[in-house]
Amino acid sequence: MKLLRIISGIAILIIVSSACKKDNSKPSNSINQKVLFQVEYLNYAWGYRHYGWLVDSDGNVCHFNQPKHWNFCDSTKSISSDSLISNLSQTDSIYFKIGQDVLKSKSALIQSTALGEITKPEQLMFDAGITQYSCFTYNSEKKIYTKVLIKQIGDTQCENTSTSAVELYTWMQSINVQVFPK
Numbered sequence: 001m002k003l004l005r006i007i008s009g010i011a012i013l014i015i016v017s018s019a020c021k022k023d024n025s026k027p028s029n030s031i032n033q034k035v036l037f038q039v040e041y042l043n044y045a046w047g048y049r050h051y052g053w054l055v056d057s058d059g060n061v062c063h064f065n066q067p068k069h070w071n072f073c074d075s076t077k078s079i080s081s082d083s084l085i086s087n088l089s090q091t092d093s094i095y096f097k098i099g100q101d102v103l104k105s106k107s108a109l110i111q112s113t114a115l116g117e118i119t120k121p122e123q124l125m126f127d128a129g130i131t132q133y134s135c136f137t138y139n140s141e142k143k144i145y146t147k148v149l150i151k152q153i154g155d156t157q158c159e160n161t162s163t164s165a166v167e168l169y170t171w172m173q174s175i176n177v178q179v180f181p182k
Contacts, residue, residue, distance in 0.1 A: 031107050032138065032140065034081070035057070035084050035087075036135060037168075039052045039176055039179075040052035041130070041131045043129025045129065050066055050070065053095065054088055055103070059102075060097055060098075061097070061179060063091055064092060069086070071083035071084065071087055073146075076146075077146055080144060080145075109135075110137060110168075112162055113150060113165045117161045118158055119161060121152075121158040122156065124155065132149065132152045133150040133173075150165045
C-alpha cells in the first residue's frame with residue numbers, strides 16, 4: 001500500500017511538471033548590458049600610450065586611441081554605467097561586428113569567468129606597459145559594472161585560471177589580431 005502511494009505521488013508529480021508551460025518569452029542567454037569585453041594597453045614609460053577596443057552588446061568592436069577623458073575602474077574594479085558608456089562614446093571607429101550567436105555564446109562565459117581565481121602577479125618586464133584582456137559583469141540595480149580580469153601581459157603578468165577565461169582569452173586574441181595586424 002505504501003509503495004502504491006509513492007508510485008502514485010511520483011506519477012502525479014511527473015504529470016503536473018510536464019503540464020507546466022515553460023516561459024520562453026525571454027531567451028536565457030540574452031545580453032542585458034551595454035559593454036561586454038575590453039582589451040586595453042596602457043604605458044606611462046617614455047610618454048603616455050593608451051589604446052584598445054571594447055565590444056558592445058550589438059557586437060561592435062570599437063577602437064579607442066589616447067582618449068582624453070577616459071574613466072578607469074575604482075579600487076574595487078567597479079565603474080558606473082554612465083562612466084563606461086562615456087568610455088564607449090570616446091571610441092573613434094568600429095572595426096567590425098561580431099555575430100549575435102558568437103556574442104551570446106561568449107557573453108555566457110562572463111559569469112563563470114568572474115568566479116575564477118587570479119594568479120599572483122609576476123613582474124617580468126619594465127617600461128613595456130600592460131595589456132589587459134577583461135570582461136564586465138553588470139549590476140542593473142546599482143548601475144555598476146565590475147571589471148573581470150581574463151589575462152594581463154606586459155610588465156606584470158597574471159591570469160584568470162577558469163576554463164571560461166582561457167576560452168575568452170583565445171577568442172579575444174583572435175579579435176586583437178584583426179584589430180592590430182602585424
